[in-house]
Amino acid sequence: MSEKDNLVRFGISMPHSLIEQFDRLIALQGYDNRSEAIRDLARKALLTSSSMQPEEMVAGTIVMVYDHEIRDLPITLMELQHDYHHAIISTMHIHLNHQQCLEILVVRGEVQKLRELQQRIQVLKGVGYAELSVTHVDEQGHSHGHHHHVHDKPHSHD
Numbered sequence: 001m002s003e004k005d006n007l008v009r010f011g012i013s014m015p016h017s018l019i020e021q022f023d024r025l026i027a028l029q030g031y032d033n034r035s036e037a038i039r040d041l042a043r044k045a046l047l048t049s050s051s052m053q054p055e056e057m058v059a060g061t062i063v064m065v066y067d068h069e070i071r072d073l074p075i076t077l078m079e080l081q082h083d084y085h086h087a088i089i090s091t092m093h094i095h096l097n098h099q100q101c102l103e104i105l106v107v108r109g110e111v112q113k114l115r116e117l118q119q120r121i122q123v124l125k126g127v128g129y130a131e132l133s134v135t136h137v138d139e140q141g142h143s144h145g146h147h148h149h150v151h152d153k154p155h156s157h158d
Contacts, residue, residue, distance in 0.1 A: 012038070052134070054112035059089075060134030062105040062118050069099050070126030077121065081105070084117045100128075108137065 014022070026037040052058065068074050081088055087109040094102040107114050111134060118132040 052111045054110065056111045057109065057137045058111045058114065058134040059106075059108040059137045060114065060132060062107055062114070062121065062130060062132050064103050064105075064121055064130040065096070065128045066101055066103070066124070067099050067126040067128070068101045073124060073126040074101075076124060077103070080117070080120055084113070087113055087117065107132075 022034070022037075026034065029037070031037040064077075066073060066077070081091070084107075087107050088105050089108055090106040092104040094104075096102050105117075107117070114132055114134065118130055121127055122130040
């Protein structure tokens with residue numbers, strides 16, 4: 001939070017049992033107080049792809065789990081990734097077991113195009129899970145969220 005953001009106090013009413021559960025959860029997650037936990041929940045809600053304008057530029061990931069033994073599924077996924085090559089920055093492929101693969105696509109582009117890619121993956125037979133997670137990016141491609149890098153050597157972000 002920047003210095004120019006003024007904190008505003010407001011009250012929240014919740015059932016006692018819900019606040020007890022919430023307090024246990026945030027304690028396990030390491031929060032010192034409810035305020036920061038609620039701020040993080042609000043930030044997360046604002047970053048859901050469904051709450052963004054379709055043309056908004058974002059960066060994020062599509063995480064999927066699929067059965068690689070389903071006929072032609074790996075080929076179909078590869079062709080789909082080629083169709084969206086302009087939006088896919090990087091991929092990671094992990095063999096979870098003999099049947100299942102986990103694949104992570106690092107993506108960047110208009111949120112509607114990334115949603116479209118995620119949905120096209122999700123509906124394929126053999127894909128058990130496909131989720132898009134995004135963060136804001138401005139028109140020049142600079143991230144607005146928390147952004148930490150560790151670099152071995154200088155490089156450009158063209």
